[in-house]
Amino acid sequence: MNGSRHGTSLFSGNPSDLIGRTIAGYRIVDEIGRGGMAVVYRAIDLRLDRTVALKLLAPGLARNDTFRGRFTHESRVAAAIEHPNIVPVFDAGEADGVLYIAMRFVVGRDLRQLLDREGPLPVAVAARIGVQVASALDAAHDHGLVHRDVKPGNILVARGTDSDHPEHVYLTDFGLTKKSLSLTGFTNVGEFVGTLDYVAPEQISGKPVDGRCDVYSLACVVYETMAGNPPFQREDDMALLWAHQYDQPPALTGKRPDIAADVDAVLAKALAKSPEDRYDSCLAFMASLRAAARGATGAGGKPARADAEAVGTPGHSGPPPEPPSWARPVFPR
């Protein structure tokens, strides 16, 4: 994957350059983390004298009208959604040609760091985290907002309130993805697109997306929290894109024989190539997953296995084509 090409000294210099500076009324204290298109700082909101997370987007994005329009629209919509599992957005705008977003500072780790540290999680923990993300996503979908970039780095895990709720999960970064722009050719070749581990087939082919693309990405995340790696692992991005579009995900129980076999069918349905074949909502997916993990049958009283067998690839009659050599799995099954 290529690195990002940031246009100004804001991101190209030493990350500590901005420390102590004030931008749009926020005094920058230290860097929390950075991704391909932004740097996140701990900052003090000088008006209210409280700590916030201040995200500064790479300057080039402010010049991309498509991104800018979406940023303005989606930060407004995200700020309007009151949900316990969505990071509250306090403020968003532009200062000195840089788009910024100020939000609640979440004390904890993101799920990427948690998985890198702990490896695969127990099913109960994976389900508790998955349900909270699912609830946030369904609320967003009810507001007509599709996240488009559900991945472990955008899931923040904070300490929970009590032993019944050992962790509290926040979803962040609504609509802040360049992926859909890049994959449909809006950004320049070589720009950072971000991870393709969680991208839905319809995002790849540039078809219109709805909440069911988030069902797919959530399923990739839930799979990874239980398996230790996402469903598809390939040597390069082209092969990974091919796998999302045509390959069947390997059964989770191949890696986790301790998990009830019906979970495979639930994941297969959530990871169906065509949105019509997936669960209608993220919570419906998680409810089926929990039932299957407990050894109960899937939704509608039918065994979950039957659901998986119904999963096809509409638009492709017959089996999917054989992948070319560059798209073969790294680890032959």
Ligand SMILES: Nc1ncnc2c1ncn2[C@@H]1O[C@H](COP(=O)(O)OP(=O)(O)OP(=O)(O)O)[C@@H](O)[C@H]1O
């Ligand atoms: N509200 C927040 N509170 C605390 N930490 C945060 C907050 N928002 C983001 N972070 C931290 O900052 C890191 C960087 O976030 P950022 O969104 O820039 O990158 P990313 O999501 O990992 O990758 P990408 O650029 O592909 O979105 C996150 O991984 C997270 O650990």
Ligand SMILES: [Mg+2]
């Ligand atoms: Mg992020």
